[in-house]
């Protein structure tokens with residue numbers, strides 16, 4: 220990878236001698252993302268999000284969970300028939316009745332899941348692992364008999380005994396499942412254990428492995444990438460990291476990391492800000508201002524030392540350019556502004572102030588404590604004019 224004006228490469232990656240990642244993205248915003256408490260997307264919103272996700276180049280869109288409602292089923296079917304480049308999938312419990320509905324949606328594959336952790340078997344199903352696995356394989360067989368692909372997903376896979384998980388995945392291979400999925404349902408993994416778990420599963424199955432990470436410890440993106448390094452093929456993400464509780468691995472974080480750390484540049488990252496804005500609007504939820512890539516302050520700078528360098532070369536304090544993700548840089552004027560930054564900003568606004576005037580203006584800005592969001596451009600304009608007229 221050569222030096223790039225859009226971002227700084229993490230050259231330490233060169234010392235790791237990693238083989239190239241062989242991955243695909245399955246975005247689950249429309250299913251797990253919509254499981255965020257209180258969130259519901261309309262038909263039109265789901266269609267618009269599927270279209271935008273497709274234009275980013277995600278490989279698979281998980282369109283929904285058809286048995287949840289008739290309108291959910293209808294929109295999953297509609298998305299599956301939109302003629303997108305992305306393949307589509309949907310979720311089903313390990314029940315033939317769920318799979319029947321899913322089969323009727325025309326998706327490329329169905330994610331048929333069971334949990335095999337002791338906690339879930341005892342308190343949720345009140346059944347043995349063998350009984351649940353048999354139900355899962357009956358459901359898998361039904362899908363296969365109807366010509367639909369299958370992802371066999373181990374919900375709570377990261378709290379499932381590793382030998383149980385290996386045995387189940389090996390047995391599922393006999394049913395010709397197309398993927399096996401490890402779900403870190405409650406976000407217990409860290410990057411080392413994610414790497415270990417995928418490596419261990421890879422030793423016993425030839426079927427492509429999926430990784431589905433939740434963000435309860437804020438490590439979902441890191442765990443997803445560690446799993447990819449260990450050989451996981453299908454990486455699950457949601458836009459803005461929405462999803463159950465603390466959400467899922469973030470699409471924007473995973474795609475930008477894949478690009479700047481692993482050299483995978485086939486996804487159109489320039490659409491990520493627009494996509495994020497759609498999810499903000501449709502979900503009624505806005506990520507934290509410091510959220511990586513799409514947070515309001517992801518490209519905002521106030522500190523004088525930073526801004527004076529950025530005015531010459533943005534890469535001094537930006538890992539990647541706002542343009543690379545369709546975002547915008549904001550230079551904020553406030554208590555932490557320095558003289559060079561102020562001069563540059565004032566000139567960009569079309570004003571020319573003497574050194575003395577700039578000193579007076581800077582002093583006023585630094586002692587202006589009645590705003591928590593920096594000095595707005597209109598207020599700065601007024602302060603400049605007042606300073607000039609003194």
Ligand SMILES: CC(=O)SCCNC(=O)CCNC(=O)[C@H](O)C(C)(C)COP(=O)(O)OP(=O)(O)OC[C@H]1O[C@@H](n2cnc3c(N)ncnc32)[C@H](O)[C@@H]1OP(=O)(O)O
Nearest residue numbers: 251254284286287311312313314332333334343344374404
């Ligand atoms: C980790 C995940 O993200 S899993 C997906 C979570 N998503 C959702 O739950 C989507 C929204 N859910 C819903 O709309 C409803 O819960 C439905 C339509 C799925 C099911 O509704 P209901 O039939 O009313 O069942 P209810 O929600 O009360 O209980 C869930 C049932 O599914 C069973 N179940 C849960 N997971 C599975 C599974 N993987 N395979 C088979 N059965 C399962 C539970 O044991 C329980 O069975 P029971 O009714 O015999 O006790």
Ligand SMILES: O=C(O)CCC(=O)C(=O)O
Nearest residue numbers: 372374375400402404431
């Ligand atoms: O692994 C999957 O495909 C889905 C599982 C899931 O949504 C979860 O356990 O959180």
